[in-house]
Amino acid sequence: xxxxxxxxxxxxxxxxxxxxxxxxxxxxxxxxxxxxxxxxxxxxxxxxxxxxxxxxxxxxxxxxxxxxxxxxxxxxxxxxxxxxxxxxxxxxxxxxxxxxxxxxxxxxxxxxxxxxxxxxxxxxxxxxxxxxxxxxxxxxxxxxxxxxxxxxxxxxxxxxxxxxxxxxxxxxxxxxxxxxxxxxxxxxxxxxxxxxxxxxxxxxxxxxxxx
Amino acid sequence: xxxxxxxxxxxxxxxxxxxxxxxxxxxxxxxxxxxxxxxxxxxxxxxxxxxxxxxxxxxxxxxxxxxxxxxxxxxxxxxxxxxxxxxxxxxxxxxxxxxxxxxxxxxxxxxxxxxxxxxxxxxxxxxxxxxxxxxxxxxxxxxxxxxxxxxxxxxxxxxxxxxxxxxxxxxxxxxxxxxxxxxxxxxxxxxxxxxxxxxxxxxxxxxxxxxxxxxxxxxxxxxxxxxxxxxxxxxxxxxxxxxxxxxxxxxxxxxxxxxxxxxxxxxxxxxxxxxxxxxxxxxxxxxxxxxxxxxxxxxxxxxxxxxxxxxxxxxxxxxxxxxxxxxxxxxxxxxxxxxxxxxxxxxxxxxxxxxxxxxxxxxxxxxxxxxxxxxxxx
Numbered sequence: 001x002x003x004x005x006x007x008x009x010x011x012x013x014x015x016x017x018x019x020x021x022x023x024x025x026x027x028x029x030x031x032x033x034x035x036x037x038x039x040x041x042x043x044x045x046x047x048x049x050x051x052x053x054x055x056x057x058x059x060x061x062x063x064x065x066x067x068x069x070x071x072x073x074x075x076x077x078x079x080x081x082x083x084x085x086x087x088x089x090x091x092x093x094x095x096x097x098x099x100x101x102x103x104x105x106x107x108x109x110x111x112x113x114x115x116x117x118x119x120x121x122x123x124x125x126x127x128x129x130x131x132x133x134x135x136x137x138x139x140x141x142x143x144x145x146x147x148x149x150x151x152x153x154x155x156x157x158x159x160x161x162x163x164x165x166x167x168x169x170x171x172x173x174x175x176x177x178x179x180x181x182x183x184x185x186x187x188x189x190x191x192x193x194x195x196x197x198x199x200x201x202x203x204x205x206x207x208x209x210x211x
Numbered sequence: 212x213x214x215x216x217x218x219x220x221x222x223x224x225x226x227x228x229x230x231x232x233x234x235x236x237x238x239x240x241x242x243x244x245x246x247x248x249x250x251x252x253x254x255x256x257x258x259x260x261x262x263x264x265x266x267x268x269x270x271x272x273x274x275x276x277x278x279x280x281x282x283x284x285x286x287x288x289x290x291x292x293x294x295x296x297x298x299x300x301x302x303x304x305x306x307x308x309x310x311x312x313x314x315x316x317x318x319x320x321x322x323x324x325x326x327x328x329x330x331x332x333x334x335x336x337x338x339x340x341x342x343x344x345x346x347x348x349x350x351x352x353x354x355x356x357x358x359x360x361x362x363x364x365x366x367x368x369x370x371x372x373x374x375x376x377x378x379x380x381x382x383x384x385x386x387x388x389x390x391x392x393x394x395x396x397x398x399x400x401x402x403x404x405x406x407x408x409x410x411x412x413x414x415x416x417x418x419x420x421x422x423x424x425x426x427x428x429x430x431x432x433x434x435x436x437x438x439x440x441x442x443x444x445x446x447x448x449x450x451x452x453x454x455x456x457x458x459x460x461x462x463x464x465x466x467x468x469x470x471x472x473x474x475x476x477x478x479x480x481x482x483x484x485x486x487x488x489x490x491x492x493x494x495x496x497x498x499x500x501x502x503x504x505x506x507x508x509x510x511x512x513x514x515x516x517x518x519x520x521x522x523x524x525x526x527x528x529x530x531x532x533x534x535x536x537x538x539x540x541x542x543x544x545x546x547x548x549x550x551x552x553x554x555x556x557x558x559x560x561x562x563x564x565x566x567x568x569x570x571x572x573x574x575x576x577x578x579x580x581x582x583x584x585x586x587x588x589x
Contacts, residue, residue: 003240033368037315040361056347060354068357068390072383075364079380130346133407 012052018045036078040071057133223339225250250342254331262479266293268536269543276547300475303468311465312369319366320466320473326355326362327481333409334487337497337527341410348408349401352488353394356443360386363452366474367462378461381554382452386443388561393439395569396432399576400425400492403588409488413496415588421500426493428587431572433493435565437538440485442561444478447546451554482539490534497527 022042026035043066050059090096128135140148225246232242267282267290274281282289307313330352335341345351360383367379401407403425404415416424426433442449453461463474490496499506503523504514512519552560580587 003244033315037361037365044358056345057350060347060350064350064354064357067361068354069387072357072360072364072387075361076380076383079364079368079376133346 008052011048015045015048015052018042019049032078033075036071036075039074040067043067043071054127054129055132056130057136225339254334254342255328258328258331258480258483259476261483262476263293263297264536265479265483265539266296268539272540272543273547276544297472300468300472303471305468305470306465308371308465311371315365315369316465317470319362319369319462320470320477322362322365323359324362324473324477324480326358327477327484330355330484331480334484335409335413335491335496336531337524338410338414340497340524340527344408344410346408348406348410349397349412349488349492350407352484353390353397357386357390363462366466370462370465372465374458374460375462375464378452378458378464381458382445382462384554385445385449385452385557385561388558389439389442389449389565392435392561392565392569393443395566395573396429396436396439397492399429399432399569399573402573402576402580403428405588409491409496413491413498416495417498417502420498420502420505421495424493424495424498429493429572429576431568432576433489435569435572436492437489438560438565440489441542441545442557444482444485444542446482446542448549448552449557450551451557454551482542483535486535486538486542487531489538490531494534495530497531499526499530 019042022038022045025038026042029035029038043062047059047062047067050056050062228246228249229239229242232245233239237245270292271281271289282292285291285295307316332342333345333348333351335344363382363386364379367375367377367382370376400412404412406412406415412425445452451461452458453463458464463471466474503519503526507514507519507523514520514523576587
């Protein structure tokens, strides 16, 4: 065994251990922040595996999309809403855990059977190395054009949805049901804070509030 | 592969080193293994020395802008002041706040520093003077720099301090919103040079010296890239994550000693790295304003002569560093010229101004490439 293949083997073992242990940590740790950070570690480990397979472009894209965008957004969401409160005790927690553990174990056994019965050593095309970026681009604009465009349509839909959700003040009625949307929830009426609104019951404005 | 045929291979230290060791009776694999750490250590030392120079420049230029003298007593013109700063940070007590999360608190600065140092992998100082000419080149830098916000969020969260958390969140938001126009500006360059590799990008600009630099063909992209690079480095018009007047020191509030030094190193290495990449992408990298091949031809020398190769390599390194430090000088001047933006102005500038302009720039570049393939790398 040469030096290069020994190092490759070693790298694979370390990366695989990082991915497996990290993934277990994501699921099993009670602290959600640790889970999110470990998820980033798992994504990095997968990027390292891609790198070992000579797919450097895919590895870089994996880091950019999953670590740089998805994981950061998950962390953002957690940190914006994270209130340190103890979760209410759910009755029959042990039973639930056993059931979900059983489902996971079944799935694991199924995957193991697939992994051991499949003939993996397929004679694929020669590795292209650094030319892979060009090859990916050619495929995306020829035989994989439809999935590529569909993915962009999906992203556009998600973006429009996000804008509609965030800028609901633009619409005075609900898009689907046609009922008037409660504007009070979205945009607070500009009541002066220092004046008691009940004192204004007579109808006579106490203070000029319009600009 | 016309580019490699046109451009001389230049000084190849790795080949010479491996050849020399093989002459001593080592196997090729062992010789290459012995070569591997050398460029890495060299670049690491260069980056740290670059930071020391940077800190000194920052102090001296800031002082000059405010009509002070600046550091004066530590060495001639105060050049040893950054060393003194560093030593002070090494000997300071390393404090972890009582209710902080010790593990994440320690890991945060590391996660901020490591991607920045890794990105030096693709910075070329000459045709063969870089650690590795990886094919994904500049894309590697973009993806590595997207890891940094995780480290910032981690240190902001684990400090158990509301200023730290706010600073961390701001840093992550800022870095996400400026990454997109930055990547689009780089994409326009990649479109013109038909390659992601930093070496190819520089070679494409070396046809006619200063006239063929990308800054003339991508003026809008240059401005977008520079603004976004400053925002990614959290330099002053955009230093909201550590805004002293609002957030104490942002995510760095609870840090001291070596952990603070890691943040400090990280931000300055990042500034030097960004300046180097601006010079690689827009200012012709290691190229001399007049191509060295022309000069050698006028002097009647062969480009492949060992002496000419030495001189070419030296000018290459000097030119790259000179361009980068010129940009660092501008960054420091900007720090004392422009007031800090507010967080809403920052996000508005990123999403509503730079992003559309970068998209239009990309489209125009693609159209120009189709219309004038000669000038825009067909």
